[in-house]
Amino acid sequence: MGTSPATSLKPTAKNTMVDPLSLSIAAAAAIVGGAVRGYAGFAGPMIMLPAMTILFGPVSAVTTVLLVDLVGNLVLVPSSARDVSWRVAIPLILGSVVCMPFGGYLLLVADPSIMKQAIIYAIIAISMVMLFGWRYQRALGRGALFGVGVISGGFLSAAYIGAIAPIFLYAGPEPASNSRANTIMWAFVSSAILCVGFVVGGVITETELLRAAILAPFYLAAIFAGSRLYLGIDETLFRRTVLLILIGGSIVGIAFF
Secondary structure, three states, X not given: OOOOHHHHHOXXXXXXXXXHHHHHHHHHHHHHHHHHHHHHOOOHHHHHHHXXXXXXXXXXXXXXXXXXXXXXXXXXXXXXXXXXXXXXXXXXXXXXXXXXXXXXXXXXXXXXXXXXXXXXXXXXXXXXXXXXXXXXXXXXXXXXXXXXXXXXXXXXXXXXXXXXXXXHHHOOOOOHXXXXXXXXXXXXXXXXXXXXXXXXXXXXXXXXXXXXXXXXXXXXXXXXXXXXXHOOOOHHHHHHHHHHHHHHHHHHHHHHO
C-alpha cells in the first residue's frame, strides 16, 4: 500500500529529535523559558511547552520539558535554600505528591488540549485579580497549603503547568524572596517525584533523554542570566512582573493549545 504525501511529510519523534530546525526552535524556547525561570522561580515550562508541543507532540513535549526543567531546578535550589519556609513548603509538597498519580493518569487518557485550556483560563483570571492588588493577609494554614498542593500536583502531572502553587504563594503576606524560594523548592521536589513516576511508567524514552541533554545547556545559561535580573529588584515591581509573566505565558498557551 502506498503512502500519502501528507503521511510521508508528517514529522515523527525520531526525525524531529535530530532535525536542526526543530532543535533550533526548541533551543530558542528553552532560552526564553530559562530566563523567566531564573527571574521568577517558575513559569519556564509554560514558556517552552507551546513550541515543543507543536514540534514533538503533547506527551513527548511534557516529558522533555520535565527533564530540562529538573536540571534547571538543580541550579536554583542551592541559592534559594536559605529563604525557604518549610512550614509552607512541606504541606504544599505533600499535597502535590498525593495527587500526582491521578494527574499523570489524565495525561495519558484525557484530551490534553481541553485540560490545558481550562487550567490556562483559570490562571489568567486569578492573575488578573492579583494584578489589581488582591492579596490575602493571613498566612495559609497547613490544611489549606496541603489543599493547594493537591490541586497543583494534579495540574502539574496532567499538563506540566506549575502555576497554581506560585499564584497562591505570591498572593500571600510572605516576602517575595520567601515566596520565590518556596516555589523553587516545591517545583524541584515535585518535578523529581514526577520524573521518577514517568520513568517507572515508561513514558520517558531515549528520545526525550537525548533531546533534553541537547536543550539543557541553553536552559541553564538562560537561568543564570535571569537569576541576575532578580537580585536587588524592588519587591512590588517583582510581584507585578511575575503576574504579567503568568498572564503573558497563559495567552501564548491559549494561542497554541
